[in-house]
Amino acid sequence: MNLVSIDPNKCIQCGECVTACLGLITEKDGNIVPEVHEDNCFFCGHCVSVCPTDALVHHGLNMKAFNDIPWPISFSPTDFLQFLRERRSHRSFQKKKIPHDHLELLIEACRYAPTGSNRQKTHILVVQETERIEKLAALTIRYLYHLRDLIEKKLARLRSEEKEGSESYKQSMEALNNCNNVLKRNESGLVEPIFFNAPAVMIFHSHAKRLGTPKDDCVIAAHTVTLFARTLGIESCYSGAFVNAATYYPPALEELHLPSDHMVYSALFLGYPGQRYLKTVDREPIHVKWQ
């Protein structure tokens, strides 16, 4: 079945759909010819979005969900850059739950994050029960103890081989310091150093197959949440520590009960900030090469 049909009475032959589509809609002898099928279409909806006369219908997409986009963008580059600069990692949260409708909105925002080949296979696990969050934090701490043992063994081996000057030794020392910092904070009992008592944790997971770009898709979805959440007064922080635990320490992954072929690719803890940043920060220049 051809998924795209074009109303000849509305089509003005502008060719916009031909330009927008990756080769499935062509122009032959002055006619626009769609050859769009289940197995070759990305379902990206670009063809519908560019048609100026609503002549083009895609039967595999919800046509009612195509809304007009006002132009130009209504916020300035300066305002948006400032918004980006004001996003910081938060590790102090009010003891206030995030209402369910706001969590739903965060998930809604993810639907519009781009995915490789428009695969849309990102899943999100939202954890709000305090005991569940504490359990995941405790498993991450157990992973870090396990990791510290492994790093210490590796360092001892490198020392016995007189490789203290090697890159591998330096990297292992850095990893050991990072581990020790978190474990020391945990042992102090002053703060829970994995999710910082945040009222919600969002875990982004997808299939572990080589096909597609599941990690990129999950990270982009997570960053979409991080930015969009700010419009609701919600701030967040990534948890690389938890992602590593879920990747390298089977008990942490098992605790999530994900589909058996899934991996965790990104995680955020989030809530209403217990602290306000009053100033933005400067950053290292990006290494850029112009060609």
Ligand SMILES: Cc1cc2nc3c(=O)[nH]c(=O)nc-3n(C[C@H](O)[C@H](O)[C@H](O)COP(=O)(O)O)c2cc1C
């Ligand atoms: C992929 C990634 C993983 C991170 N993992 C952690 C983490 O496990 N724990 C934590 O407290 N912060 C974590 N962070 C936060 C970074 O430390 C933080 O983004 C960085 O210091 C810059 O600060 P800013 O986000 O406030 O600008 C992570 C950030 C990223 C991008």
Ligand code: SF4
């Ligand atoms: S949905 Fe995308 S890939 Fe499919 S016909 Fe339209 S533009 Fe082409």
Ligand code: SF4
């Ligand atoms: S974009 Fe619409 S009006 Fe233009 S050629 Fe395609 S179907 Fe016709």
